[in-house]
Amino acid sequence: MQKMLQQVMTKPKEIVFEEVDIPAIGDDDVLVKIKMIGICGSDIHVYHGTHPFTKYPVTQGHEVSGKVAKVGKNVKSVKPGDKVTIEPQVRCGRCYPCRHGKYNLCEELKVMGFQTTGTASEYFKAPEINVTRLPDEMDYKRGAMIEPLAVAVHAVKRVGDVEGLRISVIGAGPIGNLVAQTAKALGADVMLSDISDYRLELGRKGGIEHVYNTKEMDYNDALLDCFGPDKADVIYDCAGNDITMNSAIRSARKGSTIILVAVYAGMANVDLAVLNDHELDLNTTMMYRHEDYVTAIELASEGKINLEALQSNVFPFKDYLKAYQFIDQNKETSMKVLIDVEA
Numbered sequence: 001m002q003k004m005l006q007q008v009m010t011k012p013k014e015i016v017f018e019e020v021d022i023p024a025i026g027d028d029d030v031l032v033k034i035k036m037i038g039i040c041g042s043d044i045h046v047y048h049g050t051h052p053f054t055k056y057p058v059t060q061g062h063e064v065s066g067k068v069a070k071v072g073k074n075v076k077s078v079k080p081g082d083k084v085t086i087e088p089q090v091r092c093g094r095c096y097p098c099r100h101g102k103y104n105l106c107e108e109l110k111v112m113g114f115q116t117t118g119t120a121s122e123y124f125k126a127p128e129i130n131v132t133r134l135p136d137e138m139d140y141k142r143g144a145m146i147e148p149l150a151v152a153v154h155a156v157k158r159v160g161d162v163e164g165l166r167i168s169v170i171g172a173g174p175i176g177n178l179v180a181q182t183a184k185a186l187g188a189d190v191m192l193s194d195i196s197d198y199r200l201e202l203g204r205k206g207g208i209e210h211v212y213n214t215k216e217m218d219y220n221d222a223l224l225d226c227f228g229p230d231k232a233d234v235i236y237d238c239a240g241n242d243i244t245m246n247s248a249i250r251s252a253r254k255g256s257t258i259i260l261v262a263v264y265a266g267m268a269n270v271d272l273a274v275l276n277d278h279e280l281d282l283n284t285t286m287m288y289r290h291e292d293y294v295t296a297i298e299l300a301s302e303g304k305i306n307l308e309a310l311q312s313n314v315f316p317f318k319d320y321l322k323a324y325q326f327i328d329q330n331k332e333t334s335m336k337v338l339i340d341v342e343a
Helices: 041-048 146-157 174-185 197-205 220-226 243-251 270-278 288-302 317-329
Strands: 003-011 015-019 029-037 063-071 081-088 123-127 132-133 166-170 189-194 210-213 236-237 259-260 281-284 311-316 335-342
Touching: 003 317, 015 317, 029 081, 029 317, 041 317, 063 146, 063 311, 081 288, 123 220, 132 288, 146 288, 166 174, 166 220, 166 243, 174 189, 174 236, 174 317, 189 197, 189 220, 197 210, 210 220, 220 243, 236 243, 243 259, 281 335, 311 317
Parallel strands: 166 189, 166 236, 189 210, 236 259, 259 281, 311 335
Antiparallel strands: 003 015, 029 063, 029 123, 029 335, 063 081, 081 132
């Protein structure tokens, strides 16, 4: 059997590389030569040992792009040489959500890189159902960012058609910036807030005109300044802490909608009395489905999303650990750090 290198996080803050067999594929599988991998906030939780649903050792990698090396005899949607990305959800296909088209909510959901083997290896075998073709003109760095963009697309679509809506996005990290760009691309009037001027400037580079540093201006005042007394129709919390959620609840227009996008680190302490009294709809969003990938690829291909503005640094495969150390040392200014598997 031919061999390949595979990344393994043996415990928090410890990464080794093992030589393993290149996986053999079945009739419905695709073998992908991995090109680029993105590191996301959830990966960082694994690195720090704070992810509640990941055990060690684990091979990471769920934001990914690559080239098809081989396909099984039943595979029709891609062929060798195609650029692709991989949807990292492993679902059962039997539970109620799966049977009703909501496999992102599968009762037995596993995610590559967390509860099952991720893509951080030179080759990766995936079922055809998890593989989505990328346009030939899309480079591998942008291709690896389709996954987080799909998160944003799914979040924005949680309220249906956003054209003409006034939308406030709290938190200008990678996901917050992508939610803001996606909402604008789909026709909304968008306001982006954060406490980091650096991240807000990236929002401007992504085409968001209304940006507010809420260290300098109270969030409620920012809403009024941007949208007037009617405030926002929808508030997206992409920061995910008690401060931001309580700001959203206490500042939202009565009868409007708040959507939690960020993953809370623990139990929340938020003002449900105001939520109730103001008849606010508090909603959530979980990952994505294939149609969100399709929309994400369309938006990126049409130039409606600026993915390059959010790319920070690229590290060679063997420097995976250095990539995490860089993120820890540059928390405010590191956005999307990428791993070049072939470097």
